[in-house]
Amino acid sequence: MxxxxxxxxxxxxxxxxxxxxxxxxxxxxxxxxxxxxxxxxxxxxxxxxxxxxxxxxxxxxxxxxxxxxxxxxxxxxxxxxxxxxxxxxxxxxxxxxxxxxxxxxxxxxxxxxxxxxxxxxxxxxxxxxxxxxxxxxxxxxxxxxxxxxxxxxxxxxxxxxxxxxxxxxxxxxxxxxxxxxxxxxxxxxxxxxxxxxxxxxxxxxxxxxxxxxxxxxxxxxxxxxxxxxxxxxxxxGSNPQNVKPKTARKSGDILVKISGLNKPADNPFATALYNISLNVKAGEIIGIAGIAGNGQSELMEVLSGEWRSTETFDVFDVFGTDIRNYSPHKRRQLGIGFLPEERHGHSAVTNMKLTENTLLTNHNSPLIQKNNVVKNENLEKLTNDIIDKYDIRTPFRNPQASSLSGGNLQKFVIGREIIKKPRVFFVAQPTWGVDIGATKFIRNSLIDLANDGCGIIVISQDLEELFELADNICVLFRGKLSESKPLQELTSEKIGMLMGGEELHSESQGH
Amino acid sequence: MFYLTPRKEISLFFTISIPIISILLTIIFGFFIFSILGYDPGKALYHFFISPLSRLDKIADLFVKACPLLIIGTGLVLCFRANIWNIGAEGQLIMGAVFSGGLALSFSETQSVWLLPAMAIFSFIGGALWALFPALLKIKLRTNEILVTLMLTYVASLFLDWLVRGPWRSPTSFGFPLTKYYPDVALISKIYFPGIGNISQLHWGVFIAILICLLCWFAMEKTVFGFQIKLIGDSPQALRFSGFNESKTTITLFIISGGLAGLAGMIEVSANIGQLQPNISFGYGFTAIIVAFLARLNPAAVIISGLLIALIEVGGDSAQIALAIPKVVTGVFKGILLFFLLAGETLTKYEIGFNYNQKSSLND
Structure with a gap:
């Protein structure tokens, strides 16, 4: 050669x-x-x-x-x-x-x-x-x-x-x-x-x-x-640390019920969502696979409450409460955590300090503010707790978010949400653009969270990630969500076919 | 080519020394310009910088001159921090004056001390309304607020013109476009210092102006609302994620900045003029834009930048009167001062680097 x-x-x-x-x-x-x-x-x-x-x-x-x-x-x-x-x-x-x-x-x-x-x-x-x-x-x-x-x-x-x-x-x-x-x-x-x-x-x-x-x-x-x-x-550079195996979790009560979700495309580049139904049980991780641009960001907007409707959306119950009209911070108060995929300017503001990024999703907590005035000491303490607990490397005390590496910033924003121990957590692309060390750390944190009984939806384009994390997987294709299937019944070929828009015929061809 | 990289740490030495160097450079350049044009540079500079600061009453006049700039400027800071470009403060100022003036003129016989506070509220509403139109148009129809606020300024200005020439003209003004005088209770009184008395024209409005700047600073730096303002400017998407309502925040900011401009208009008329006339503002609404940026969009620093701009204005007037320096020359000198201050400001924040062999630093 x-x-x-x-x-x-x-x-x-x-x-x-x-x-x-x-x-x-x-x-x-x-x-x-x-x-x-x-x-x-x-x-x-x-x-x-x-x-x-x-x-x-x-x-x-x-x-x-x-x-x-x-x-x-x-x-x-x-x-x-x-x-x-x-x-x-x-x-x-x-x-x-x-x-x-x-x-x-x-x-x-x-x-x-x-x-x-x-x-x-x-x-x-x-x-x-x-x-x-x-x-x-x-x-x-x-x-x-x-x-x-x-x-x-x-x-x-x-x-x-x-x-x-x-x-x-x-x-x-x-x-x-x-x-x-x-x-x-x-x-x-x-x-x-x-x-x-x-x-x-x-x-x-x-x-x-x-x-x-x-x-x-x-x-x-x-x-x-x-x-x-x-x-x-x-x-x-070193042997990558492995993701811990999932412990067999007993599936608990249904925490999240979504059905009849339709979301029209609000601009020519958006994807409309059609008749999506999905349930999440306590302790369960549902993986949503699919190629970018098939409705992932639109679905995340629905889950976080950045888009809300009661007209084209039939059921969105969490803990039995109808949250279709709840704003993002009302959802947080209910014990729901969520994290969109984009770190820069969506889940974090890069030219703001870490304390301000903590404030981003904690501004309603009585611990952090009273009568609209921010309690700086408590805010700093919470920020430092996140930094310590999730092992975030910062160049100096309370830097701007932009001075953190992608992996550290992602660990920070994930830590910021899960330190609150949400009972339901929606996350998109949790390890996108993140180095291997941080990836393992983040996946382990999500598994820990599920082991504690949290119901989780992970939207990801990374099949390997979904195979490591999810109990059940469904696929988003052109705004439609396939039926969720237990991981054991799926192979990457089968998921690949769904990602390309082909229906799975339950008993076709075998393996 | 050269490029700018942000300094990692901004040293205290630079923060203090660079404004001083900027002013020294302005003096050197001014010296040359005045000499070339045949004016005595020493005298010209004296009138610009020393004379307005030479006596207590002249310093008081600076504060009076700066008063509307502080109130408008601090409101604009909030807007600009949120990337909302309200440049029609001049029109909002006029509408504030019109609303409060209308109230004062319709109660011209009253003795009630409540008239003045009512006028303040009316002026705030007037200015806020004038800012609310562009706000609603921006949110509902996605119009550009720069154009709409600017155009509404001319509408407000002509509206005032029509009022004072038409329905509100005083029968005793001998045909001049002036309204009747406000009743005494509608005027803002001068500050009385025990033992000294009044210091020139220094009035209570100046006190209010400084108070407003400090309040806005507190709101900006210490409250969730201030955080919201920074968020909307930096990243509207993060604002939605955070759970705030973008439209509500935008409207609130238009109302605050417009309302404050309106209040400035009322204070200007009630403290210094006492009646409505076609020209009640000397472009304060526009000058305040410079004041806001010179303060690095910090509401507390508006106090300093407002006074500085007032110094240049008063100094320019004084030089024109004393040495017959044409207005355009004082304008050039003001420009030089601003140029050096802003350049110095940039150099405090950024380092200059040079690379001689590379042409494509834009792609980096």
Whole structure:
């Protein structure tokens, strides 16, 4: 394999933002026709590095060599001229235009529409990407949109294709399809830089992988020679602590009853919710799977009370009380905790101090305020309790939330809610963008909470997380919620099918 | 290119020394400008900075001049902290004066001491109403409050003009656009210091103004309401998550800032003029915007920034009168002072860094 010539080489590439060193002297190379993985945790410096390869950022130091020649990639335009294409995590397609129009917009060369259609059909046949050139982007699924993005890159005959976390928006089945496209592509001699933090994918699809940790290269390995455990160890730096097994919880009384929930889409980008029903028992964790954009944030708005209705919503009882018209703080007073997925500006305000972030969900407590005047001592004490109990690392006393790392801030906001011992807890993406250590900690805290009899709903796109936490899982697809099924009856394939909108036929095919 | 990074710690030395340096730089630049234009720079600077502070009665006049700026400015601070851009305080001030003036003129024979408090309440309502229109339009129709508040200023101004030229004109004003004088009980009295007597025009309104600034500071820093104001400015989504009602908070802030502007209008007329006329404000509603920002949106600091702006205004007038310096030149000088103060303020908070080889720091 090493007989292949080197396509691009990174020698001593560094990038600093102010005093923060995001990339420290990155050395590795990508061979022609190789699928090369770039593995690392959130914040390891993967995105910074590929942005430099694609000309979006300029390196502070170091050089790229392209076919052995020193090059400077000054802009994405220049990158494309070298033959570097990139598919971003967040797509850059116009929903109101057709496939062919979107591709036309991105091309430098002038094609006639007729020629372009022929080229698209030819290319898509070559790589098994089936897509109708005249269909509108808004009518495509996320997986299909990603294929259009790839197709758009392919028309420029790239020598290197960068894929930034491509599977984070895909169902397991769609991921498989993507992998087969990428393999065909690499056979034609195109190199692929595949960025991911998912070990199994890296192991499955790449020939070699470079592992980044804290902005430095840990190692470049032949993926066939290492186990996923070894990869994990290199990525995290130490043996990841395991999530504690769930104790067999006896299911208690029904705490939450939801039925007939309909929520119209309030803007063109929102997803409407249709006839959702769901019950949560004491001590039970219900996992809601699904790909982003299928109604997760809308469902969270309903659970937290940021959206309220008694017209299109039949039943929302918690502890037997109808809470359809309860505001978020009234719900908190009832013993309900909730936490939306976005830390920055939703569950926390990053340019406010931690005490103020504590006040965010405690401003109604008589312990914290009297006659509208804040009792600062008690507020500080509560904040310090959260910091101590949930082991939150702060650079100094009472810093702004922005100076905490993502994992620490998430631990803080989760701690802020569960220190109140809620009897019902709704949480979305509890470990999104959080390092492995904090992830384990957070999952353990949720399990502890359920063991104490709290009823929990976890909305997550991370199937691994749901398998670790949930007792029952249902899937949200285009605003509809599937029936909840016990974990034992489910496999990731089955959930994947539901995530892609297919019905499960209870006795079909077997295993 | 150069870039700014926030300082981790703001040292006490900088906080104290930078405003002093800013003023010194202003003096140096002013010195050159006045010299080039052929005015005696020493005298000009004396009139700007020393003369308004040279005697107790002149200092008292500064407070009188600053009074409406303090009241309006502190209300605007609350608004601006919440990212609500009410720039129509001038119109709200006028409506406050109109409402309270209407009351005073319809009870022109009364001796009741309750007239003045009633006028204060009326002026607050007048200003608040004038701010309520843009608030409701913003919430219901998502109009831009900057435009609506600004346009309503001209409506208010022309409305007052019509009143004093038409229905409210005094029969004894010899055709001038003036109303009758307010009854004595509708006037704000000067502060009487035992042993000294009155100090120039210093009136009780100044006392009220400072009190309002301190109250707003307390509300901003120590109460849940103040927290709500900061939240709505920083992150409306977090405000909803927290359980507050965004629309209610927005309306409350419009009412407070409009009402305070209205109160400032009433105090200005009742303390200094005693009747309504077409021009009752010298752009206080607009100047207060600068006052609010110069105070770094801190209600207590409005007291200082308001006095500073008053000093520049009074000093400018004094220089114009004494040395016949044209108004535009004093305007330039005021601009220089503000420029250095704001630049100094930025440098207190941020460090400047330079990078010579990079062009794309915008992408970072």
């Amino acid at each position: 090493t007989t292949k010539p080197v396509l691009i080489e990174s020698r001593g590439i560094s990038k600093s933002f102010g005093s923060f060193l995001a990339n420290d002297s990155i050395n590795f190379d990508i061979l022609e026709g190789e699928i090369h993985g770039l593995l690392g945790e959130n914040g390891a410096g993967k995105s910074t590095f590929v942005k430099m390869v694609y000309g979006l950022l300029e390196p502070s130091n170091g050089t790229f060599y392209w076919n052995g020649k020193k090059i400077i990639i000054g802009s994405p335009q220049e990158a494309r001229n070298f033959g570097i294409g990139m598919v971003f995590q967040h797509f850059t397609l116009f929903p109101t235009l057709t496939v062919i129009e979107n591709i036309e917009l991105a091309l430098n060369d002038k094609f006639t529409t007729h020629e372009l259609r022929d080229t698209i059909i030819k290319k898509s046949a070559e790589f098994g990407i089936t897509v109708d050139p005249d269909i509108y982007i808004r009518d495509l699924s996320v997986g299909e949109q990603q294929r259009v993005e790839i197709l758009r890159c392919l028309l420029q005959n790239p020598k290197l294709l960068i894929m930034d976390e491509p599977t984070s928006v895909l169902t397991p089945q769609e991921s498989e399809q993507l992998f087969s496209v990428l393999k065909k592509l690499s056979k034609t001699g195109c190199s692929i830089l595949f960025i991911s933090h998912k070990l199994k994918e890296i192991k499955k699809i790449t020939q070699r992988a470079t592992i980044l940790r804290g902005g430095c290269v840990v190692s470049t390995v032949e993926t066939a020679d290492v186990s996923t455990e070894q990869l994990a160890k290199m990525m995290v």
